[in-house]
Amino acid sequence: MADVSILDKALRRVPNFPKPGVLFYDITGILVEPKAFRFCIDQMVELYKNGKIDAVAGVESRGFLFAATLADRLEIPLILIRKKGKLPGETYSCKYSLEYGEAEVEVHKSDIQEGQKVLVIDDLIATGGTLKASKQVLEQGGAKVIEFFGVVGLPFLHYEKVLEPVKVTTLINYDCE
Numbered sequence: 001m002a003d004v005s006i007l008d009k010a011l012r013r014v015p016n017f018p019k020p021g022v023l024f025y026d027i028t029g030i031l032v033e034p035k036a037f038r039f040c041i042d043q044m045v046e047l048y049k050n051g052k053i054d055a056v057a058g059v060e061s062r063g064f065l066f067a068a069t070l071a072d073r074l075e076i077p078l079i080l081i082r083k084k085g086k087l088p089g090e091t092y093s094c095k096y097s098l099e100y101g102e103a104e105v106e107v108h109k110s111d112i113q114e115g116q117k118v119l120v121i122d123d124l125i126a127t128g129g130t131l132k133a134s135k136q137v138l139e140q141g142g143a144k145v146i147e148f149f150g151v152v153g154l155p156f157l158h159y160e161k162v163l164e165p166v167k168v169t170t171l172i173n174y175d176c177e
Contacts, residue, residue, distance in 0.1 A: 112141030128159030
């Protein structure tokens with residue numbers, strides 16, 4: 001993999017957010033630095049240009065930015081995984097626990113095709129709870145999640161155990177709090 005130092009330099013680290021004792025990795029710095037964002041997308045295209053995925057699913061909200069750009073570059077459909085109550089049509093839904101409470105994600109039923117091979121993208125993978133719920137909601141429509149992708153990974157939170165047996169790929173990892 002290419003030198004990810006451009007990402008490390010662009011990432012903002014915000015101590016004690018959203019609560020005391022938490023170090024928040026803010027990817028906004030990547031978005032305001034065109035070279036860092038382009039690096040992310042170029043790496044993703046290189047990883048997934050082989051045609052083994054049929055669609056990209058982006059997790060609200062920052063995951064949309066990376067997923068939409070990748071879907072456009074690969075010329076494949078984009079599926080939006082949204083917070084409950086944000087989609088107007090018929091949806092599949094899944095409740096899950098977060099580090100800071102509970103949440104629910106939804107996806108339009110009409111956006112999923114039976115047997116579709118989907119790559120699920122989020123900006124940062126922490127505990128894996130949101131991605132696990134995303135997988136479950138996509139499977140309700142008959143899709144198969146073949147991989148999870150995050151720009152940033154926090155493997156010390158053991159997300160791979162939560163998400164196995166599905167492969168997890170990240171561009172940069174931070175191994176401690």
